Amino acid sequence: MRTVEEHLAGILASVPVLAPLDLALLEAEGAVLAEAVAAPVPLPPFDNSAMDGYAVVAADVAGASERDPVVLxxxxDISAGDEGVSALRPGLTARIMTGAPMPAGSDAxxxxxWTDGGTATVRVxxxxxxxxxxxxxxxDVVAGQTVAEPGTRLGAAQIGMLAAVGRSRVSVRPKPRVVVLSTGSELREPGTPLAPGQIWDxxxxxxxxxxxxxxxxxxxxATVGDDPRTVRETLEDQLMRADAIITSGGVSMGARDVVKEVLTGVGTVEFHKVGMxxxxxxxxxxxxxTPIFTLPGNPVSAYVSFQVFVRPALRAMQGLPPEPPQTVSAVLGADVRSPAGIRHYxxxxxxxxxxxxxxTPAEGQGSHQLGSLSGANALIVVEEEAEALPAGTHVEVMRLPT
Known part of the structure; x- marks a missing residue:
């Protein structure tokens, strides 16, 4: 039986890193940057006003007060984007809008x-x-400064930064395209009626x-039944559009474990028992x-397997560190027990x-109990050597996406 680390290491040694693509900026949202991006000009590129107001020579208003205002x-008027701005002599002022370039000679x-809002003269x-x-x-940014490093996942703020330095396209490792397929003749599409012995996928x-x-x-x-030929053809059909494939069901020791039957000996696919x-x-x-992950059919088993094995692999395919969800140390709120020799989530x-x-552990821990998974926000990691942990013990906890 493999350890969790051994199985994950085998996966990470095999998954390919996706080749970079040149994409338009908005198409690159969520992808991972494959190049360093530097600013060709400073940001802001010129001195500009941070407020709607009046550009002045500071010395002209040094003595201004409510009792003794300065009139200029x-x-x-200077607007944002104004290309005709020249200079301002002492003793004069110009109305200026937020973001508008400062006229030469002004320094505040x-x-x-702080004024009466005048248009011919203004009282300060x-x-x-x-x-x-x-x-x-x-x-904000000096010319030549690197504003985005390779390995950065491009969210809204990063897309804004790239646009601000004039980039319309960027080289990225794209989001992996992953086809997900459930197998089992008992499965039906949600929204359709169930016959005895059937469940919704x-x-x-x-x-x-x-x-x-x-x-x-x-x-x-769409779900496929337990016919080996149909499963094989369905998988083959997905290879053209998939960077990876995930199946659930049909990988255990049963007489109708069709995924295991179809894929044993095909490509480099291997099946293992993992100590978890x-x-x-x-x-x-x-x-x-094309990487194919064949996960167990019980829903909690499939979900935990995804977080432990598939999520790190998808990150590796994008050139990111192959990390599971973030873990934190927490204090157990109740006693827990675990079989010896396996890692329990x-x-x-x-x-x-x-x-x-x-x-606090959920009450239902069966691998079929999706209700307790949907109400959970974490997985408590009980290591292989632990058989019983009392309340108050510090444990590692994997935070689930929320």
């Missing part, structure tokens, strides 16, 4: 709220030091959503160079109180 002639901005009743409400050229919906949460593009394939609960039966390999509720994490 207004010689013009008086906000409108408060002084301002040099540099007041001015955004200096390069105070939940795994493919759950795992497709998990792919999206992990930064991939999930494609749910839930999720003991696992399969993985390359099918025509128990569903639980993680809470933060006065700077300390506590975690």
């Amino acid at each position: 002639p207004v010689v013009g 901005v008086i906000p409108v709220e 009743d408060r002084p301002a030091p040099p540099g007041h409400y001015i955004r200096r050229a390069g105070e 939940s795994n493919s919906f759950m795992l497709t959503a998990a792919v999206i949460e992990a930064g991939g593009v999930g494609y749910r394939q 609960r839930p999720g003991k039966p696992q399969g993985f390999g390359l099918l025509e160079d 128990l569903r639980g509720r993680l809470a933060l109180h006065r700077g300390r994490y506590t975690v």
